[in-house]
Amino acid sequence: MKRLLSFMFCFGILIFWSSCRNDFEFSPSQGQLEFAKDTIYLDTVFSNIGSSTYNLKVYNRSDEDIVIPTIQFENGTDSRYRMNVDGETGLEGAQEGKFFEDVELLANDSLYIFIETTIDINTLGALENQFLYTDRILFDAGNHQQDIDVVTLVKDAVFIYPSKDEITGTIETLSFDIDGDGVIDDTTTQGRFLTDEELTFTNEKPYVIYGYAAVNTGKTLTMEAGARVHFHADSGIIITDGASLHIDGALSSNPDLLENEVIIEGDRLEPLYEDIPGQWGTIWLYNGSTNNHINHATIKNATVGLLVEGNPNTTTDKLTITNSQIYNTSSFGILGRATSISAENVVLNNSGQSSFAGTYGGKYNFTHCTIANYWNSSFREYPALLLNDYIVDENNTVYVNDLTEANFNNCIIYGNDNPEFLLEQQGDVFQFKFSNSLLRFNNLNLSGNGIYDFEDSTFYANNVFNEDPDFEAPYDNKMRIGADSEAIGIGSSEFTVATDLLGNPRSGAIDAGAYIHTTFNE
Template identity: 30%
Template sequence: MLLFIGSFFITSCDREEFTDSPDAEITFSLDTLRFDTVFTERGTITRFLKVFNPNDKAVRISEIQLENQQSFFRFNADGLPQEEARDIVIWAKDSIYVFVEATIDPDQSVSASPFVIEEKLNFTVNGNTSSVLLEAYGQNANYVPFKEATGNIALLSCNGGTVVWDDPKPYVIFGVLVIDDCTLIIPEGARIHVHGGFARDEDFIYNDGLIFVGANGRLISEGTAADPVSIQGDRLEPGFANQSGQWAGIRLSAGSGPHSFKYTEIKNSIVGIRADSATTLNLEQVSILNTAGPGLLGIHNSITAVNTLIANNGGNSAQLIYGGNHSFHYTTLSNFGNQIEALRIDNFLCYDPPNCDDVRANPMQVSFVNSIIAGSGRDQIQIIDVTQENSGFMNFEFDHTLLRVFQLLRQDRYENFLEDCNNCLNFELFEPVFKSVPDNDYRLDSLSLARAFARPIPNITTIDLQGHPRDSEQPDAGAIEWKPEE
């Protein structure tokens, strides 16, 4: 009897030492456990974290489990490496160590071993789950910055000099790369991958995968037809090939530059290139594809584009605002799948949104020659002149260009737009232009209206986006010259 009573009290005390409150929390020594070793061959590395119980009673972690069944990681919470553990006790005001092991084989394909491997290690206490993010480098690449990750800012500065990213291995950018007091040259064949991820500050949650060029910085991309430059996200699995919004984009801040991109493909970002006030940007044989927002955003600056394709955009393909001086030759703007115009042109900026009592204007000069402006909606060009046609504040030219306009031709807008165009064609949606928009194939169809529609332009390159020669007498409109199937 005494033994029974003693056992009862011991058991009761043991129960009372544990909390079953759903409000009981555990905390961690870090929110992201990073394995920042770059492997050149298959290897294993171990890191650890501490798990704290700040409560006045013991807690029982009912389950510790890796998020994925096929994982690059294993952990040790009670003496044995494993993928999951159960009923781990942390006494009141105490802590435990959890050791995590990552095994990486950089010789695997990027689809099997991505540039950045991320997985959650989940801890369940009294029905509530909290997590630590595990992050490792899955490929032999140049990681910038080397030992930091999302949410951080890396400064590339070289006292007004030049840095060339000419290592044959890919470059993987974490967080925000700021280029200032420096010129970054990206040579032919370079592969730049930006690891976009959600970061937060006190006010916002945002995607922090960004290339930002400061006021004293320059960005020059020097691809060739044989070895173009690629700038995109770091998810290369087939399901992510055309997925927009994977990283923030490229921003050229006010007064920076001049900037130049040749034979360069920029894809899968939120904004392709944003060029702020007083910047000069030159695009030759450039593709900007699959953006969640605008493909090209120019704000009171100067842009020259030749043989450039901007397509599959969640916003305008080209958004040219607050005036500027812009020239586009042999350019294709293609924005199918939504009703947003492929091209927006305006000459104002609202300084106090959303009221817009303080609106300022700058003169706009823009020309499109031998180009295609296409999309799903009936209107693919939007022109807004806040000065109500004050002389010199809205000047545009369209020459030998295929386009789609309807509302723009209203009497209270630009009813003489087509008459003022020099040999423009206002085509219908069903008429043939591209080979296959659903497949993002913007080569010209064999029956395309753009074939032999352009005019030769002196002093403009006779090579198209893909490096093919153009017809010297009757070239095609748009970025890509038609050529027969081989």
């Protein structure tokens, strides 16, 4: 009986409380909505690739609960946009995500509208390779109508992707000679070989690659000046045995636009993704690939920028890279394995492990390069520069290979850790030398003995240790050196390259690194 009385008492209070409120009495909107933005700019997207989700906050500043009779796109069901209003998708069928009725909004409250798009540029009648697509979100109609503009720049592109079996959903994988024994090996790597018609990347349209685009034996992939190459997640390029990669960028007149540079990055164009590491895989120069050269390229946001394997003893270097930048790699900027690399005017920065790693021996010659690491996204195990002459397999068996050359002349090797170079020797042949370079190494446990004896002219000559390079903004990959840099004038004319990365002539006293010093604009 007590429980019944208690229930009736509470029920009575509930009825009394409800009868004193008019929460469910909504008045029609009178055009008094306020908005956090007057225009929604969806960042540039590629044709047929979905955008990120953008949001608009809508406010009811009045003291009355209101109902918005309709929220819709001006282009109706033909709109290439879609929206979600506070978790609701709107009317079913063709109007889903396009049309909403009787949207309630409490007094002094707000709601979120989320907007996305996927646009096929070929349906827009675009005459150029890009098209500005616009629409409006309409709130109510007639005299009370309010609106917000929605704008997206859509770019056309050349899409390269593996085939997919429509019945099983199986995606094409690559088969090629991985180990150089003359036998074709099956892999689980999704991708396909480029056709002859696809072997030249021009600057007419961007290229968007899904999976790995492979270059077959005897073929050369050429990227012309101004080409733009974008990779989807877990994608990249593979240069197989007997194939070559030629990246032929050129000096740009505008260092901000880099109009003649070949730019290689992920396929998300939103500013949020501009500097996110690990968005795609790698450019993989397989054992047996030959005559690879890269000039005036920017490679960013990969897992490994360049993975270079094998051919350490050929008469010409496996890879020649000049006037290029590689940064924001989640693992390595350049990872060499028993290979040969020649580099001039190259900047490497911001890598989750090492910016340059020459592993399992090989031959490496770096001149006027800035090898830095200002990674701050997580703990990193390795310094900016790593050299070793061995590998360890899954059975903990150690295999040694000669490091026949590793010369770093007129370079800067620096970062936000200490030391910023590490030498790991297992075999008898471990030839290296640092000359006329600015180096960060201040480890009392290592320096002064063995391969870290900085007084031994066989390995070290005319270097400066642990002084400030005065980088412009290293955490933002701006690696020019300022007027207070200790790299100024420490280089040697014996090793000099005529111009720096920006085409400025080197004359008089020679600065170390990829850039001559400058005065930064405040």
